[in-house]
Amino acid sequence: MVKRTRWASLLLTAVLMTITAACGTAPVTETAAKPSEAAGTKVEVKTEVKKPEELKTVKFSEVIRSIFYAPHYVAMHKGFFKEEGLNVDMNTAQGSDKGAAALIAGVADISLVGPETAIYIYNQKGDKTLKIFHQLTVKDGSFLLSRTKLDNFKWSDLEGKSIVGWRPGSAPQMVMSSMLQREKVKADVVTNIASPAMAGAFTSGKGDFIQVFEPIASSLEKEGKAYYVAALGQAFGTFPETSYVATADYIKSNPETIQKFVNAVAKGTKWLNTASPDEIAEALTPFFEGTPKDIIIQSIDRYKKQDTWPAVPEITAEQFEILQKMLIENxxxxxxxxxxxxxAVVDMSFVKNIGKGK
Structure with missing residues (x-):
């Protein structure tokens, strides 16, 4: 169970990272000699080369690295952020709690985290409030894999079994917990293994099942170390799992930056829904070095089939109610x-302005 004191501690222990951005070049003046209509005379013509627009750097923190967040990587690779005048300086937090802490500490401008973090921070009644301004995913992005091949998987197959899962209070952990409650199944969910170490723990013999995101799920299958049994997103249904969040102060001071950021991600989602599998794999490969093309394509296909990325990236009142109900349930x-x-923690005005103006 996540305690309020745990959040306060995490926020106080956020590690500061200062990131600087390079500026554009200075204007260049060319001087050329041009013949005039009067023979034998020359006129000096000065042509000023326009200075390229300087990109504004946005310090961005993603919760984990996963193909679940493909629209964001597409927006980076295809230059959609730069088209909007932004340079996204990205790091991976390895947890929504750490991503939220980075915002509060001021070492990140925008974080991609579970929207529940905004509720947790609000209830701390501290100096800063987080606001959700773009809902990237509306399904859980994890998949359940088994150590042994199972035909016709039923949730009752988890009875008494061990599952390598996510940290307490995280979105995938709560989705799994709620699914087990819904199916009236008792299983031992291991929640004390850091996300980067989960696959290694499983392949070393820990657990009967594992709950992981893509491309790790498909990679474990291809290596013959696990077998696919269920998609948590399809099983659980609509759930606002991952959102772009910033402090209320940052949003108030930088509304144009937030709008440009939202516009760029929207372009990424639109491109993703029309591009070919080969084109998508090419765009994502730089962010998943060493991951084979077929794994990337399979991962994208799975997320598309469960309607992971909404055409309108808005967290609705109904989705927010689902979220809070789950938090109370857990x-x-x-x-x-x-x-x-x-x-109090949501601002969808930027989403409503996608496609307007520029």
Missing amino acids: AVLKPEQKLPDMG
């Missing part, structure tokens, strides 16, 4: 802490 949010107005 005892990480007290009923009296439930937010009656999602406007």
